Amino acid sequence: MPKDQSIKSVLIIGSGPIVIGQACEFDYSGSQAARSLREEGIEVILINSNPATIMTDPVTADHVYLLPLEKKSIIKILKDHPQIDAVLPTMGGQTALNLAIDCEKAGIWEKFGVRIIGVDINAIETTEDREKFRQKMIELNVGVCQGATATSFLQGKEIAQEIGFPLVIRPSYTLGGTGGGFVEKPEDFDKALTAGLHASPIHEVLVEQSIMGWKEYELELLRDSVGNVIIICSIENFDPMGVHTGDSITVAPAQTLPDTVYQNMRNLAIKMMNGIGQFAGGCNVQFAVNPEDDSIIGIEINPRVSRSSALASKATGYSIAKIAAKLAIGYNLDELKNPITKTTSAYFEPALDYVIVKIPRWNFDKFEGANKYLGLQMKSVGEVMGIGRNFQEALQKACQSLEIKRNGLGADGKEVTNQEVILHSLKNPSWNRLFHIYDAFKLGIPMRTILELTKIDRWFLNQIEEMIALEREIEKYTLATLPAPLMKEAKSRGYADRQIAHLLRCMESEVHSKRLEMGIKRVYKMVDTCSAEFEAKTPYFYSTFEEENESIRSDRKKVVILGSGPNRIGQGIEFDYSCVHGVLAANECGYETIMINCNPETVSTDPDISDKLYFEPVFWENIYDIILHEQPEGVIVQLGGQTALKIAEKLERYGIKILGTTYEALDLAEDRGSFSSLLKENNIPYPEFGVIEDAEQAVELSKKLNFPLLVRPSYVLGGQRMKIVINERELEKHVIDLLRDIPGNKVLLDHFLEGAIEAEADAICDGENVMIIGVMQHIEPAGIHSGDSYAVLPPYNLGDFVMQQIEMYTKKIALALKTVGLINIQFAIKDDKVYIIEANPRASRTVPFICKAYRQPYVNWATKVMLGKAKVTDFEYAPYKKGYAIKVPVFSFNKFPNVNKELGPEMKSTGEAIYFIDDLMDDYFMQIYSERNLYLSK
DSSP states (O other): OOOOTTOOEEEEEOOOSOBTTBOTHHHHHHHHHHHHHHHTTOEEEEEOOOTTSSTTSTTTOSEEEOOOSSHHHHHHHHHHOTTOOEEEOTTSHHHHHHHHHHHHHTTHHHHTTOEEOSSOHHHHHHHHSHHHHHHHHHHTTOOOOSEEEESSHHHHHHHHHHHOSSEEEEESSOSTTTTOEEEOSGGGHHHHHHHHHHHSTTSOEEEEEOOTTSEEEEEEEEEOTTOOEEEEEEEEESSOTTSOGGGSOEEESOSSOOHHHHHHHHHHHHHHHHHHOOOOEEEEEEEEEOTTTOOEEEEEEESSOOHHHHHHHHHHSOOHHHHHHHHHTTOOGGGSBOTTTSSSBSSSOOBOSSEEEEEEEOOGGGSTTOOOOOSSSOOOOEEEEEEESSHHHHHHHHHHHSOSSOSSSSOSSOOOOOHHHHHHHHHSOOTTHHHHHHHHHHHTOOHHHHHHHHOOOHHHHHHHHHHHHHHHHHTTSOTTTOOHHHHHHHHHTTOOHHHHHHHHTSOHHHHHHHHHHTTOOOEEEEOOSBTTSSOOOSOEEEEESSSOOOOOOOSSOEEEEEOOOSOBTTBOHHHHHHHHHHHHHHHHTTOEEEEEEOOTTSSTTSTTTSSEEEEOOSOHHHHHHHHHHHOOSEEEOTTSHHHHHHHHHHHHHTTOOBOSSOHHHHHHHHSHHHHHHHHHHTTOOOOOEEEESSHHHHHHHHHHHOSSEEEEESSOSTTTTOEEEOSHHHHHHHHHHHHHHSTTOOEEEEEOOTTOEEEEEEEEEESSOEEEEEEEEEEEETTSOGGGSOEEESOSSOOHHHHHHHHHHHHHHHHHTTOEEEEEEEEEEETTEEEEEEEESSOOTTHHHHHHHHTOOHHHHHHHHHTTSOOGGGSOOOOOOSSEEEEEEEOOGGGOTTSOOOOOSSOOOOEEEEEEESSTTOHHHHHHHHHTTOOTTO
16 A cells, blocks of 8 residues: 555654663654655654753754653644644653553543554554553463462462462563563562652552573564565574663574564564554564473563664664654555665565674763662663674674773783672673673683573574684784684684783784784675675665675765764764764765764764765774775764764874864863863963872872861762762772772862852864854753753853953963864852863764754864865854753662762763743742752852
């Protein structure tokens, strides 16, 4: 059936601010869906409250509403746009679905004549209500765990008594497994049941038998309105049942799934999707497989785009969200083209001749005292993906992408050798269990012990054991005597030059030169969805070590944009927003754009965004080889946050041009001591400071500076490891811990200005002229990280004298640092005197917020300045002046109930929302003012 011609205007509901369990994968899917619908001439209206995303940008939709995701916002939009025909709620995760259900129950869709497309509300209720799901599976003859739902404490106790332990508790209608968990002993049950009932918005939990240790799989499906169904991707969890799939290492396609079991699983998935409702769109189905007899149990079904959909899209090159949006408006699969080949039908199942490994990224360091063990509640804040020709290559590339100060899996001298620590980690999974499996094999712990403790499939464990054997073989040689076939084998298994250098006791650069001398060069393969049976038209590449190179260098002038790597607290989706706009601006300037990133959740890794996408670790060796191959005019580093900035020093050393602000200026701003010296030379006020190298120096300096002191290391992101100390004992302890954990780093002591007001300014500079694009005032006093502070744009009570100082110092610092591009400067204001806290000559987390508040493409302007294609004076500065925009930080403390929730210099928020008010008497503003004991009147 062709497109439904009656649908001319569609409302898309976004996912709101990023929280643990619902991250930027929905920015990707929502953006894809909006573009897909607009290709069909359909008007797109979008609601989302997240200012940091591309999804809420004018380039995505015809009308964007930055409003809270609640019923009254939906009603306002429907009144503003009575022409809306349909709502698509499947692209915004659980948040969007819950809002769509609330509106359905309130009769809002019916009142305004809007129909829901892409999903069936009854299907959502069937899948989210644990008892309805269980009964439906029994009706469909799909295996389920023995269990029942409870809506009271007494009911739960009775069910547990009947089934026996161990048990699983799964709350209904929650996100990322919130409130769920395993209960092994009766004495732990009461507490877990109470927590589960409270976590569920309808006070309902499923109490069922535990299948911890079984193998876990996922299938991604698409179905059209006439019942055609295709399986896009099979995904196997490296970790067995017991770890939330968002916290599990996953592999695609499934590696240890016999074809007979796969066919059975495939049939069950189609039966389950057809059984819950007849909607057209995407669906994710999760299964558990008993490793003893291959029996299959249905765990969960999500009749919407999910986190796994983004991974499956990037893994296969098949754009699930894009096709699902077209199915929602009436098309059938056989009427659509495959977006990768542009010629074959979308009605086909992708075939992969490579392997994908996804590894989650955690931020437990931000949550001191948190329970770091992994279970049914998702705790990761982001993820990375590695692509290789074999599992080992993909695994090493994923480990190299994590940015946790490891060079990959092993071969870096950071192995744990304490047997008790390793054995405990194998049995009790946390963020580092993968590395401890490697350590266990290296220490000689037998396979049967590792297998028994982890329940991880023997095939995966064999793969890691083989890597240990390879390393031991390499260690027998020196660089001069290493045989070329052994070097080739190491590279083809994903080992970085840095890892091989560690094994051979030499320098990374020497290994790089030696392998080139041996003719062992990185080549690039296309992600093509069809194992090269048909020619791919989309330039989407990964590297490996074979003979044929499929990435052909063009004659056009090129620019490389370095992405921001995995999301984590302090570096989130706002940097992906900047990278995407950098690509768009460079394209406007006539450059061929080359994107390098490893985050499967983001818009920047959508093959449609840049001229060429290299899905590779943002890791020096991989970047350098791409640069040698592509020969760009230069590299943009200031849009990708700290990830990209860390590469700047190497680029400078190797003579590769950094576009925009120089490495020297970037480094000067990051080095807290040198930056304070620059302020002193320019007669710009700053809190008294000093640089120390040990605890004794710190105590001596404290006598001169006086407490309280702000202790902070250089070269950190998100205020990491910053702390306010009030006495010598606290100071000594923190300095010792810092120097132990970040050896060789400079530690700066600042006198902390108690009770000061904090503000920040963002600007664009071309080296001669400065345009201040926004000044924000924080509602909290100085001492709380800017990312965790409510902030108001423009300032709400800074006088003219203070504003003049802020503007003067912003321009002075931007020019002193010879900034070319973006710069963010943070201020502390006390007794009407403005002090400089820090400056960041790069994209900041506040830039997307200012772009959305003032409706101006500032990142595009800054990119053109970096490329030397524009001056600041070429742009007409005309900010939207009516009212105020408030940046509202959002936290995920519910995932870590026992952690210190007090805010300080180290950032803890996972995302943000934007809120607009007309005046300072707005109820919302007054509420947050009073609730947080603010310093407005001081």
